[in-house]
Amino acid sequence: YHLFYQYNPDSAIWGNITWGHAVSIDLIHWLYLPIAMVPDHWYDYNGVWTGSATLLPDGQIIILYTGDTDDYVQVQNLAYPANLSDPLLLDLVKYEGNPVIVPPPGIGIKDFRNPTTAWVGPDGKWRVAIGSKVNSTGITLVYQTTNFTSYELLEGVMHAVPGTGMWECVDFYPVSTNGTNGLDTSVNGPGIKHVLKASLDDEKKDFYALGTYDPINNKWTPDDPELDVGIGLRVDYGKYYASKTFYD
Template sequence: MIAGPLYHMGWYHLFYQYNPDAAVWGNITWGHAISKDLINWQHLPFAMVPDHWYDINGVWTGSATLLHDGKIVMLYTGDTDQEVQVQNLAYPANLSDPLLLDWVKYPGNPVLLPPPGIGAKDFRDPTTAWFNPNGKWRVGLGSKVNKTGITLVYETTDFTSFELLDDVMHAVPGTGMWECVDFYPVSTTQSNGLDTSVNGKGIKHVLKSSLDDNKHDYYALGTYDSISDKWTPDNYDLDVGIGLRLDYGKYYASKTFYDQSTQRRILWGWTGETDSEAADILKGWASVQTIPREVVFDKKTGTNILQWPVKEVEKLRAKNTKFQKVLLKPGSLVPLEVGLATQLDILATFDIDKTTVEAAIEADVGYNCTTSGGSAARGVFGPFGLIVVADESLTEQTPVYFYIAKGADGVATTYFCADESKSSTAADVTKIIYGSSVPVLHGENFSMRLLVDHSIVESFAQGGRTVITSRVYPTMAIYSAAKVFLFNNATGISVNANVNVWKMNSAQIDYFPLGRQH
């Protein structure tokens, strides 16, 4: 899980959870890394470790809040010596230190205990606080009552004493425990991010939760009434936990923060492993962070957010190769000669004769990425797309593709999928076909961006309306053996493809030279 991203005095700080024993979920500490550009990182000493009765079983997920006077407070969940989840306060020992090396735990911790009716293990993961018009700060926490997932809201002026508001901000029956709740505004008229406290005309609020029951991150758009402390979804059929997901792949426990220097809302996500625990222990580490993503409201659809890799990732781009107007007839497979294909940034667009789709009565009714049979299952209007992390023989491959299905009502629905079923010959790897529908509006071509980095593929469709993170473990499609292909397995359409491929340099990950920090 992620703990408290923060921008402070020219540095991006990431407080991440670290477990020195990959075989045990416990004894969690907060690691600390800094960056000037969100891409190249330097490790700092641990920010906080479990050393008090109120967090001895783990320093868990938390969030930072930048106060009006420039001070920083961090609320985090601690697991006590009695295995009760409580909320604790910490703050920098020296605010003028741009590295924020030393953190002080408030001597009066914990500042919040589970309220009546909430289980001792169902009370965690405070949000960044937002400032209310009544002059007080509010903080959201995830919980549940029976099988109903809920967001509790507390009010405070000093972050040491809190008042629980009378009713929950939002609840969705059947969704179970809500972890890592995130709550923030997005502008419906502008393309920049907003400070967490902003509300009013031209603003919607995103409410997001990580469902402990299925380990997926869901979000919904809605309206927040700061007087009644009620958040109402725009569409109850797309409510939190039953509608839209941030990412349809291996992705969980995400958090956003507002970067006041560039006016961006930046999203961080955690990608766990899909191989065995024994493999994790052997390599001595587990799980990675995805590339940071900028989040904005999708003004074209009005029904979702857009996620897009931060522009800083483009600093890693190296050699560029373009492929223009590649005709993919039904059943086509076209290799793309890009050289070493283990680290790539790929932009691809696909054009089809849409009159053919419009003329069809119905095709592939009830299509579903996960149960479809993958990229090898041929339909009238799909699949077509890219194959990455593949060897020459395609024994190993990770296809990312579009599939168009048309119902009896004449409505065509486009799906965006990633097929891991042949991603690795290793026997101890989970191999799933991920994906969901993605809106493709009139006049738009089919577009995708893929970030490929050895064993992880982050895929963005239609400017980030639908996103899939694939965690793959190739044994053959590695180093110089890795290849890229275009393919069209549709039986009823030809596809024209334009592809722009950059080789990517590696990000620099090392340790900050503390002796020369100033």
């Protein structure tokens, strides 16, 4: 198992954000490895922020992360292991064409971050969700790609909840209604619900909801509107924020 995490190597406060790296064989005992990525390019000069990894069918590992540029613009960047035969993945390479996604029209340059693990849509293209807001409405944008270097923004927003503010660290994944095993991110159809989770920047709390995902129309609908993201269930009721899930 590989754990990448937000880390300030110089202080116990937020700032100078890098990607720490640890590995484990049992999720209990961990070996800390050298820092995986540091802010060393113009597109992540002010921080290597939260992102996600996607394991492709051919064994490739794709990493998308938010970089805060030298002009404080939030952009999405691509990285990947230099050597897949290295079980520790000690060397990550940043794509020479970064950034691969920039804030679209109508989205604030400081309100566009934290890409999810990718999933495959019905057209065979990969999709990635990113958190944002419009005024005080929290939203989830979805991009599609075939190669992870060029992206198309899908029309509209996948979901929006007025009054919830900026959505960070969005998570989106399927769960079975009649089984107990986890599901690959691309699974959809009968007996499947989708969890949409967001970290509310204004409240510093993590909320989630169950609903139905319509990939044709790029829409997710909560089962219970009164328990929608940001106004219903919390992931945890203690001090718990900016969480990320993974599929084992």
